[in-house]
Amino acid sequence: MSEENVIEVVELTKKFGAFLAVDAISFEVKAGEIFGFLGANGAGKTTAMKMLIGISKPSSGEASVAGFDVYTQTELIKKNIGYMSQKFALYDDLTVRENITFFGGIYGLSRSTIKEKIKVLVTDLKLENIIDQLVGALPLGWKQKLSFSVSLLHDPKIVFLDEPTGGVDPITRRQFWEMIYNAADQGTTIFVTTHYMDEAEYCDRVSIMVNGKIEAMDRPKRLKEQFEASNLNEVFLKLARNSKSD
Amino acid sequence: MGISLDQISKSYKGLNAIQKVTFEVKPGELFGIIGPDGAGKTTLFRILTTLLVADSGTASVAGMDVVEDFIAIRKSVGYMPGKFSLYQDLTVEENLQFFATIFGTTLEENYDLIKDIYEQIEPFKTRRAGKLSGGMKQKLALCCALIHKPKVLFLDEPTTGVDPVSRKEFWDMLKRLQEKEITILVSTPYMDEAALCDRVALMQGGQILEIDSPKNIVQKYPKAVYEIGAKERHKLIQVLRDFPNLYSVYPFGEYVHYTDNRNDLEIPELENYLKSKGLSEIYIGLTEPTIEDVFMELARK
Numbered sequence: 001m002s003e004e005n006v007i008e009v010v011e012l013t014k015k016f017g018a019f020l021a022v023d024a025i026s027f028e029v030k031a032g033e034i035f036g037f038l039g040a041n042g043a044g045k046t047t048a049m050k051m052l053i054g055i056s057k058p059s060s061g062e063a064s065v066a067g068f069d070v071y072t073q074t075e076l077i078k079k080n081i082g083y084m085s086q087k088f089a090l091y092d093d094l095t096v097r098e099n100i101t102f103f104g105g106i107y108g109l110s111r112s113t114i115k116e117k118i119k120v121l122v123t124d125l126k127l128e129n130i131i132d133q134l135v136g137a138l139p140l141g142w143k144q145k146l147s148f149s150v151s152l153l154h155d156p157k158i159v160f161l162d163e164p165t166g167g168v169d170p171i172t173r174r175q176f177w178e179m180i181y182n183a184a185d186q187g188t189t190i191f192v193t194t195h196y197m198d199e200a201e202y203c204d205r206v207s208i209m210v211n212g213k214i215e216a217m218d219r220p221k222r223l224k225e226q227f228e229a230s231n232l233n234e235v236f237l238k239l240a241r242n243s244k245s246d
Numbered sequence: 247m248g249i250s251l252d253q254i255s256k257s258y259k260g261l262n263a264i265q266k267v268t269f270e271v272k273p274g275e276l277f278g279i280i281g282p283d284g285a286g287k288t289t290l291f292r293i294l295t296t297l298l299v300a301d302s303g304t305a306s307v308a309g310m311d312v313v314e315d316f317i318a319i320r321k322s323v324g325y326m327p328g329k330f331s332l333y334q335d336l337t338v339e340e341n342l343q344f345f346a347t348i349f350g351t352t353l354e355e356n357y358d359l360i361k362d363i364y365e366q367i368e369p370f371k372t373r374r375a376g377k378l379s380g381g382m383k384q385k386l387a388l389c390c391a392l393i394h395k396p397k398v399l400f401l402d403e404p405t406t407g408v409d410p411v412s413r414k415e416f417w418d419m420l421k422r423l424q425e426k427e428i429t430i431l432v433s434t435p436y437m438d439e440a441a442l443c444d445r446v447a448l449m450q451g452g453q454i455l456e457i458d459s460p461k462n463i464v465q466k467y468p469k470a471v472y473e474i475g476a477k478e479r480h481k482l483i484q485v486l487r488d489f490p491n492l493y494s495v496y497p498f499g500e501y502v503h504y505t506d507n508r509n510d511l512e513i514p515e516l517e518n519y520l521k522s523k524g525l526s527e528i529y530i531g532l533t534e535p536t537i538e539d540v541f542m543e544l545a546r547k
Contacts, residue, residue: 169282
């Protein structure tokens with residue numbers, strides 16, 4: 001694992017009129033790190049993430065993602081990141097093979113590379129029996145594992161995961177985290193946004209956003225010590241209660 | 247006069263959504279159905295709220311049969327579906343008035359029941375429901391489900407997609423409603439919410455795995471659970487899988503949960519094994535099992 005920073009954010013700010021949605025946040029994420037980006041609904045998480053993935057222009061501040069500037073190199077950012085959420089997943093009415101081929105094409109992979117990727121995925125995920133089945137017919141757990149693999153097809157430096165394991169049964173959820181650990185071991189940076197604190201407990205480091213600002217950032221263990229809490233949920237409640245904004 | 251289900255089954259296109267589900271909810275109980283997506287939670291709710299007819303089995307709500315007395319049941323239960331289903335282009339106030347009228351009552355008549363909750367959204371009463379935040383939508387939906395003072399309240403995944411602060415507030419509201427002698431059946435995919443119920447049914451793949459109080463469920467867990475940490479987390483799991491006396495190992499937040507085949511695991515022995523595999527910063531300690539440990543153990547059988 002190298003110590004290189006894959007995300008660097010300095011005083012990043014987004015204003016909508018007079019409203020400061022993201023208020024001068026700064027942080028760094030290293031290669032191979034699993035970073036949890038937490039906050040309540042309306043805390044500014046989504047706005048911040050949109051700037052990082054190059055679909056929203058910051059009002060001020062600086063940020064680079066995968067080595068590219070969020071003002072001037074947004075197309076390069078998009079090519080070098082992966083994205084997965086429950087809302088944006090695979091196409092239910094395409095087969096597993098068709099989905100992989102389709103997303104491989106979107107990411108600009110050659111036909112031969114896509115074929116090679118399919119071969120590897122079939123072996124790694126034991127897809128022999130389902131590769132030509134419609135994705136819609138698969139159990140949710142399978143869909144999510146596949147969806148994660150598809151987000152890694154183009155070997156991105158960073159993959160953004162939005163509440164990746166919501167609603168999945170506990171065993172499948174853990175298989176999913178093992179896939180995430182494996183990707184991180186191989187140097188992929190994992191950027192997880194979630195407001196489920198038990199999902200956050202799996203991250204190497206987390207930041208907690210409240211009203212546009214990062215109010216805490218550390219390893220889960222240290223945050224629990226600092227806030228004298230038995231889990232991250234309590235840490236979160238202590239931070240968020242000080243500034244109710246609903 | 248709570249809820250009673252006897253051998254209820256339902257399938258869709260040959261797929262068993264729920265199979266022979268039997269349980270009882272006592273009057274005034276806060277009962278949780280805990281299970282992942284696809285467990286059959288929503289099907290169960292739809293049968294109990296008379297929106298769906300079971301293939302076989304019988305069920306009653308507040309003493310009334312779900313097939314014979316479906317009209318009477320609809321008048322005396324409140325149902326908050328998983329998907330926000332109020333009128334997005336009516337205001338907060340208009341939605342409440344609409345549901346009050348449908349049930350032949352008024353906002354004033356049962357105001358004491360919803361007062362606590364309504365006060366939190368009252369400042370926004372002229373705002374359209376579609377423009378509310380997630381937490382506020384949820385509070386409005388709860389008010390609408392309570393407006394006719396139901397005997398039984400059905401809440402299908404009320405906290406899905408809601409942040410921790412709103413989740414906490416929501417459970418506090420449920421506890422207060424329970425004091426007003428309303429029987430509450432609530433479903434959730436989040437295992438940590440089980441502890442907030444009087445009793446829970448753990449459900450997966452259309453079947454009930456276990457029913458009891460959260461405390462008893464955890465106490466029944468037959469094995470000692472060890473939490474183990476190491477600097478190399480992914481490798482730790484792989485190495486533990488190769489340990490000869492392993493019973494189970496699962497990632498669990500910053501640690502992994504490990505159970506052993508024997509009853510007398512020697513921690514130093516395990517520690518030496520992990521060291522010999524090149525792991526560093528090793529931590530091994532006994533911990534309490536959680537509902538998730540129990541769920542996984544039951545699901546793997």
